[in-house]
Amino acid sequence: MSRSNTALIAVAGSALVIAAAAASPFFRGKKEKSSGLGEIDEIGDEEEMIKPEDVAKIFDALFVQMQGVLSQLGQQIQQIQMSGQQIPEQQLRQLLKGEFERALTAYQGKVFEENDVDEDCLEEATWEFLANSDKYPQVKKSVERFQRLYESVSGESVVSNNTPVETLTKEKLLEAAEVYFDALTKAMCTVVEKFKEKGSNLHDRAVVQQIQMQFASAANDAGEKALENIGITQDTFKKSVEKHASDPEVGRKLATLQMKQQKELIAMGLPAM
Secondary structure, X not given: OOHHHHHHHHHHOOOOOOOXXXXXXXXXXXXXXOOHHHHHHHHOOHHHOOOHHHHHHHXXXXXXHHHHHHHHHHHHHHHHHHOOOOOOHHHHHHHHHHXXXXXXXXXXXXXXXXXXXXXXXXXXXXXXXXXXXXXXXXXXXXXXXXXXXXXXXXXOOOOOOOOOOOOOOHHXXXXXXXXXXXXXXXXXXXHHHXXXXXXXXXXXXXXXXXXXXXXXXXXXXXXXXXXXXXXXXXXXXXXXHHHHXXXXXXXXXXXXXXXXXXXXXXXXXXXXX
16 A cells, blocks of 8 residues: 555545545536525525525535545445555545545435425525625535535545645644544544443444444544644645655554554444444
């Protein structure tokens, strides 16, 4: 396994997705349409108006679902590479992107149906809220978090940010990685402990899936907060990982931290994930 592949998998191929946030393909470019909110206002049916909390809820649901997909993909890729088969980094990136988009297409229709929203109306409403992001910060946070998750997989820039993102030195990145993974592990262990307290069978497939879903939701916020506490943004952390991904020491460090996390979770009674 190449060092850059090791870093890529540690970053984008498990519940530890460092980018922590991605883009539904239909939100890559703003469409010139009349506002869905405006159209609804004209109808005057307040009950059918798509609210900010509805948009945030939908993108949060997609984020959690897609982190679960990445976790499963990461496990499959690691098994392939552990068998000795080499996967070129470009091919690995294309594989992750293709599987991500295929799963997203399937999941988003289900999420829209569960929330009783039309895709076009949701898109128009979302752009309306994003245009007033100061008024609707939760929408901005949920959408951009989801967009950055896609960025971490595809390598394509989706979130518009005109401010240059500084990167960390290798030494600072290694220190930040320790802090980040430690926060993720603690958040994950907390989730496992809650299931154990309820008497759940940690080897039951359905329970494991529930745990993975909660991992995806809790770990991201924990990691982001831990980085903020040492004065580092997730964008800076992500860009720094990308910058140093081909460095053997960085690759080893990320792989070691991931294995350490797995061991701690297994020690709590959770099967290898």
